Structure formats: C-alpha cells, structure tokens
Amino acid sequence: MSLKQVENVASHHSWVVGGMDCAGCANKIRTALERLPGVTDVSVSVMAESLAVSLDDEKTSRDRIERTVRKLGYSITPRDGGATCAAGGEGACCASGGQNGPAPQLGSGPRHATAASSHGAGDASVHWYGTAKGRLVILTGLLLVAAWGAEFLLPGALGSWAFILACLIGVAPIARRAFSALGAGMPFTIEMLMTVAAAGALFIGAQEEAALVVFLFAVGEVLEGVAANRARAGIRALGELVPKSALLEENGTTRKVEASQLSIGQIVVVRPGDRIPADGEIVEGIAGIDEAPVTGESVPRTKGEGEDVFAGSISTDAVIRVRVTRAAENNTIARIIRLVEEAQEARAPTERFIDRFSRYYMPAVVGLALLVAVLPPLVVGAAWDVWVYRALALLLIGCPCALVISVPASIASSLSAGARRGLLLKGGAVIEAAARADMVTFDKTGTLTVGRPVVTDIWAREGDRSTVLALAAGVEAGSSHPLAEAVLAHAETQGISFETGREARVIPGRGVEARIAGQTVFVGSPRHAQEEGVLTKDAIDRIDALEAEGKTVAVVSGSEGLSGVVAFRDEPRQDASAAMQELKALGVRAVMLTGDNARTAAAIAAHLSMEYRAELLPDDKVSAIRDLTARHTVMMVGDGINDAPALAMADVGIAMGSGTDVALESADGALLRNRILDVAGMLRLARATMANIHQNIVIALGLKAVFLVTTVLGVTGLWIAILADTGATVLVTLNALRLLGFRVERRS
Known part of the structure; x- marks a missing residue:
C-alpha cells in the first residue's frame, strides 16, 4: 500500500454541527453517515455539538459529508473554520436538526477549537427568533394569520386556498428533511409523520387544521431547542471560567x-x-x-x-x-468538559432499551394508523374521510419524540448539575449504576484520611512535652521522611524552638540519632528502645494504648535515658464521619479496604462507624471487590495508582479529585472537591436522576396512551394531536431541567 493510500484510509476530519437538541439528533446524523462508503468511526457529541469521522477520501469527500448533514437540517462548519457553512439548518424534532449555525465549543485548545463563525444553536447571544427554528415559527404564524384574514375577507373557496398555501409553505422544509432521512434509510421520523399528516389533511379537506398543525410543530421545535440549550449552559459556563x-x-x-x-x-x-x-x-x-x-x-x-x-x-x-x-x-476545566462530553455519548441501559423499543414502536404506530384508516370503511362501510382523519391524528400522537428524549434530557441535566458542584459521572450508565449502589467501599490513605501523618500525642516521662518535641525535631531536622515532616510541622505550629542535631545518622530498621547539646538523642521504634532497656513500665503501657488506637509511636531517648514518646496517625478527613452518617441514612453500607495493618484499620473504622478489611495488597482489593459485587452494587472510592484495578472492577469507580491521573482515567467519576461527604451527594443526584427519568417515561407514555384512545374514538383531532405530542416533549424536557437546580447537600 502506498503512502498516499495509507493517508486516505487514516484521514480524520471534524466539524462543528449546529442544531442538535438531543441524542436522537446524533443518532440521525450517525446513521446517515455510516451508510456512506469509506466513512468509519463516526463520533457525534450533542453536548459539544461536534462531529468527527475517519474518512477514505477516495470514496467519500468532505463535501459529501457536509451536504448529507445539511440535508438533514443541521448547519455544519469545518473545525478549521475555513469551508462552507449551511445557510440555515431548518431545525427538527428530537430526531432531527435545529437552529442555524454552529455553536461555540465548550472547551479550549485544539480539540475544542471554536469555529470561525459561531452564532448558532448553542450561542446564548442568539435569541430564539434569530434561529432557523424561530424563523420557521414566525413564517408559519404569519401565514396562518394571513390565511384566517383571507378566509374572513375573501369570498368562497379563496380562503381555503390561503390555508392550503400556508400549509404547503410551512411544511416544505419539513418534507425536505423527511425525504433526506428516507434516502438515508430512516423512514420513520417525525418529519415524515408530519409530512404524511399534513398531506393527508389537505387531501380530506382539513386544510385549516393542516396549517395549524404545521405551526404548532414549529413552536414545539423552538421550545425543545431552548430547553436543550439550557441543559448545555451549565457546561458552557465552565468553559468561560478560564480567562482569555x-x-x-x-x-x-x-x-x-x-x-x-x-x-x-x-x-x-x-x-x-x-x-x-x-x-x-x-x-x-x-x-x-x-x-x-x-x-x-x-x-x-x-x-x-x-x-x-x-x-x-x-x-x-x-x-x-x-x-x-x-x-x-x-487543564482542569478542559478535562471536566471532556469528561462530560464523553459521558453524553455513554448511553444508559434505559436509554438503549428505549431506542430499541422505538425502532419497533414507530412501525407499529404506522401500521395501526393504516388499519384505523382502512378497516372501518372496508368492514362496516364507515366514512373514509372520518377514519382517514383519525388515522392521521393517530400518526401524530404516536410520535415517540417525548419518549426518546426522556432519558438523554435527564442525563444531560444531571451531568451539568453535577459538574457545577464538583461531581463528575462519566455517562448515563454510570448514573444508573450509582443509583442502584447499596455499598460504598473506600481506600483509606488519601481517601478517608488526609494522606499524611500528623502528631496526635506526646507523652513525657517527667511531664515536659515541649522538651520531648524539641529533641525529636532537632534529630529529624533536614529529613524528608513523612514522620520527620510531621514532627517539624507540629513543632512549628506549637512555636517550639529547637537545636538542630549534628552528626545525624540513620539506624536501618530502628530509627535516627543525632548529637544535641552534647548528648546522643535517639528517635525510633519502641522495639529497638525496649531491646536497649530504655523503656519503663509506664512507657510500655502508654505505647500499647497508643498503638491500640492505630497510631504509630516513636520513642525519644538520650544519654540520660527515656525522654518520652511521640504518636502519629494519618487522621480521617474532617468530613469523613459525617459522610458515613449520611451514607447510613441513605441505606448504604460503607466498607474500608486498606493495605494498612489490622490494628490501625480497626481504630479508624471504629472512629468512623464503618466496616473494614485490612492488610490488602492491590490484587486483594480486586478480589474483595469481586466478592462484594456478587451480592451488592458496589461503588469504590480511591485515589492512588494501587486503587486503579479496584476502581475498574467495581460497578462504579470514583476517584478523588486530588488522585493520580491513572485513578482518574480508570474511574467512572470523580470528586473534584476531595470531600468524602460528596459521595452521598453523588448517590442522591444519581437517584434523583433515575426518579426523573421514570417520571419522564410515565409522562411520555401516559399522555400517548390517553390521546391514542381519544383519537381513535374521535374525541381529539389533528391540532390537539400535535399539541399533545409537542406538549409531552416540552413537559419531559422541563421536568428534566429541574435537575439543574438539584441540591446535592442533605436537606435538614
């Protein structure tokens, strides 16, 4: 294969796409492009309003990609800002395109480069009436008003012709998108249903209702676009935090x-x-x-x-x-935005089920509408115009827009709300798993604890604790050992002055000694001190008590014998205890998994009122998680490289924001504020999101069930049908937007 052929096969291209309102929009573009020869790895992000493909330029050109997307009703601009931009994406429903022009990108840097001309669907500075959807609403509204005026002023059939003209002009861009989708292998779209319904209404003489239906459809699209942009606004605001x-x-x-x-x-x-x-x-x-x-x-x-x-x-x-x-x-902001963008493409199991359901649901509705149109006239001699009219209304009622958008709208709002509060979850599948979690396992060091030891106790044989601290600090001066740093930090905090030791040397496995004020001072393990006969009975009792509390003890002694002991411990985070209380209130078990010794683990676990498993190597943590996931839905919270395998094994892996890049990459989410308390907040948000999704599904299916019955019975007509469909979509979207204001803190 020649170099030129290799370049053609591996050619990657990206665009900014304006007008996408939900996951259905992305699916429509993806389906159309995957049918083109030489097009692979199609990636469409609704949140970033972006399109990326791998393209064999000898089989399909960039121009063909742009023409295909534009025909579906979306605007498209190359990432480099150089080539063409659609004169105006016409907009569509949840399964179609939208407002005019590309949107400013959410992130910064090359991957998030903003197109040269960015005044579109995602641009907060463009009002609804400046978009293609808005212009269609204004046009169809004016045509409808003009038709009513003509019907009132003009004699005979001229008024009816005005409604026919208003309907044809308004439905033309919708029909164009419908047939573009049909050519791309998608016959069952809302545009096609609208086109068939409008044409059928004109055929049976319901021209006034046909024109009204087209207008209401356009209004519904504008409302959906506005709602979708609100869902993006929280993430877009993150991108604007970094100064220019x-x-x-x-x-x-x-x-x-x-x-x-x-x-x-x-x-x-x-x-x-x-x-x-x-x-x-x-x-x-x-x-x-x-x-x-x-x-x-x-x-x-x-x-x-x-x-x-x-x-x-x-x-x-x-x-x-x-x-x-x-x-x-x-940077941090760009990484947050990237995580949210990627999360948008990771669909929840519920969303995938609804997508599969919709593939069968739409043909079933069309088939039912055909039966309603032909069976009563053929079987019992009913009037054709009555039953065709009812079948057309049934088509509009049957549109699955509200159902399809019910999950992604809630997920998008949840991701935005979480990101603004320092909670990152990588997609709908993660949110769904987190909502089911009934156990949270925690790494200890750096997760439940602050990750560095501090001095907790000082005991002096003769009661002078400042002397003990000064001697210990003098010996440890200049050392980078964590315990030495803890001693020096504590001495500084207490305002203790000390003489820096000379001739310092490390005694491997035992401790450190140095010359201070003419005597040799030792700081090290109690076992070595006991072997040297330095420890008194009181000192031994005190050391045993401190070690029982999970603390590390160092003995300080000099030429004159024992001076005292210093105890250290990696203390729990300030909010750790409150976090365990909140998890308990949520009905979630908390378990600590640590490589530390059992005595230390038991002391920390008792202090936090949680279960524990101690002395675990990284492989042991994975085995523990595997064992627990057999009986529970487990969320794992950790921060280190050694936590990465366990984070990947758990049903949901959450990394602390201060953790390593490996932990952050392998995890399903992150706590940017490094607060254990936010674990409970994340679970509350996930549960609220799933409750919101279930509410949306009930709204979407419930309204359709009611109006399907009333339509077949002849109670509701065409304009009520489209109003019900649009109303359900708007209700679902508005309900999803409630999550943007969700408070992750526990309500008192």
Missing part, C-alpha cells in the same frame, strides 16, 4: 498574552481578583484562592508556595506568581 488572557512574566517584565498559548513551565502573575489562567503551582506569594467556580467549594483556601491551583479559580486578596503545569487543552 494572562500576564506572562519574562525577564522581569510582564506582558499580556492569550491564556490558550501558555506553555508548561512559564510563569504568570495573578493579581487580586483575577482568575488564574492555567493549572499551576504557586512559586511566590500567599493568597486566599476561591475555588468555588471549579469545585463548588464555597470557602476560599489559603495557599502558598509549592501548592497547586486550578485554572478558573480566583486569587482573592494578594498577588501570586504561578508556574504553569498543564497546557490549556489539558
């Missing part, structure tokens, strides 16, 4: 540059009140950092040199210098 410009420091001077052009390692200056333009590390200054825009945490955190900061967070009270640690396309 940054103050780059070079050679002692600063200059303004585009934030998207910042490179790793560059230094930026952030003034009080400014948003931080990139993920980075503070290299100079101390400031209160408001992370609420990113994580939802309401209280600013004081951060100084060496601490990480997120793009989009705000320096509240001081100037800081920040070293960029992530490129724009990979």
